[in-house]
Amino acid sequence: MLSLHTNAASLSTQNALGSTNKALTSSMTKLGTGYRVNSAMDDAAGLQIATRLNAQSRGMSVAQKNTQNGISMLQTGEGALNEVNNMVLRMKDLATEAANATSTTNDQTAMKAEFDALATEIDNIMTNTGFGGQALFAAGGTFTKAATFQIGASASETYAYDASADLTSLTTALAALKGGDISTGANAAITLADTASAAVGTLRSSFGAAANRLEHVYNNLGNMIQNTEASKGRIMDVDYASETANMTSKQMLMQASTAMLKQSSSMSQMVASLLQ
Structure with missing residues (x-):
């Protein structure tokens, strides 16, 4: 029908032009931003899923840093204990030498001076070794109680590491060794040094096991982050070939x-x- 008031062809074309323009604008926005989903209108369900995946991925990335910091802290403590063990062994050497009949009184006096100096330095290491401004072995230090590591994106993903019993045994053994006198009880000091060295080894072994566990946690988190990011990308990222x-x-x-x-x-x- 021919009419001056109503041009059906024009109205239909304008409607199609408006829809096409809207779709073209959407495509240009996606290509410009690199994202398939730029607002909830683009994919409401997909955006919700991607948001959850993003929160998980970010949480796991922070957890990776936590595990690395935890490993560094454990290695700091283990390194200090290694030096303590070196001094304990030197103290045993001195006690063994002092116990020999060839050692004179003057010899034993000189050996005792070194023995006591080493004991004092062990006290210094056990008191002042710290990580991030926090003591590790001193009273109230990190390892005097259970240490909790946050190793995941959720509140339930934690690792409670407790070396307090081993540390208490070591502290007791070192105190006993410090109280030894190689001038009058060299044989007893040898036994005390053996006990202290064994206690150091036990705590170092515990630190090593904990650090290894955190290393495995780190590797697993890396795998989960990779796959979570890939899944999020399939939802959020634009396919340039298709969208072009x-x-x-x-x-x-x-x-x-x-x-x-x-x-x-x-x-x-x-x-x-x-x-x-």
Whole structure:
């Protein structure tokens, strides 16, 4: 039907042009940002899933840092204990030498001076060894009670490491060794040194086991982060090949719709020609 008031062809073309323009704008936005989902309108369910995956991934990334810091702290403590053990062994050497019948009183006096100096330095290490400004072995230190490591993205993913019993045994053994006198009880000091060295070894072994566990936690977190990020990317990231083709299609439709809109204006001229 030819009508001056209603141009159905123009209205239909304008409606199609508007829809195509909206789709073209969406494609250009996606290509410009690199994201398939730029607002909840693009994919409401996908955005919710991606948000949850992002929270998990970020939490695991921080947990990875936690495990590395935990390993560093354990290695700091283990390194200090290694030096303590070296001094304990030297103290045993001195006690063994002092116990020999060839050692004179003057010899034993000189050995005792070194023995006591080493005991004092062991006290210094056990008191002042710290990590991040916090003591590790002194009263109230990190390892005097259970130490909890946050090793995951959720509140339940923790590792409670408790070396307090082994540390107490070591502290007791070192105190007994410090109280030894190689001038009058060299044989007893040898036994005390053996006990202290064994206690050091027990605590160092515990530190090593804990550090190894945290290393495995770190590796597993890396695997989970990789796959979580990949899953999030499949939801959020735009497929450039597909979206570029889609944009090209919409551009062609825009050109065609614009041309047809121009043609639809000639309908009114046809009505006017009937009145001539």
